[in-house]
Amino acid sequence: MTSERSAEERATQLEVARKIALDQLATRARSEQELRTVMKRRNVPADIADELIDRFREVGLIDDAAFAQALATTRSEFGLRGRSRIRQELQSKGIDREIADDVLAQLSPEDEREAALTLARRRVRSLTGLERQVARRRLAGVLARRGFSGGIVNAVLEEVLGADWDDESVEFSTGEQ
Incomplete structure (x- = not known):
């Protein structure tokens, strides 16, 4: 009777x-880790969670590589984030380092630069009238927090802010017409 009950x-x-x-x-x-975390929080026994996740992986409901690819693409194109910020997010969701490296290697440097440029153009409007150094520092901070590399940040700052600043304040060109 106990074996029937346990089954x-x-x-x-x-x-x-x-x-x-x-x-x-x-x-x-x-991701697999996200599902494991939710199930643990909901008191699902580990062996049950393992069995279910194995089944879901077999039928394609869980695929960390596809999940990572979709997340990286979305964050780059729509979230306007750089590689390091995307890497952090993948890591926090439990994506294996090799998978993350493969996915991030597929992101085009030009697409990353375009994302940074789009973000900078959006943010530069709120910086008009500020002193040159303050505007540059604030915009660089925004880009760096979004995970863009120093090289991309510098190139984008140069393009968006330009070199034609007067000493007191900045009038920016957003590059849009």
């Missing part, structure tokens, strides 16, 4: 875990 209990636990995982995946794609 029944296990089936119930597996069904509850499946519902938790599918509810999570219904809102957005998730």
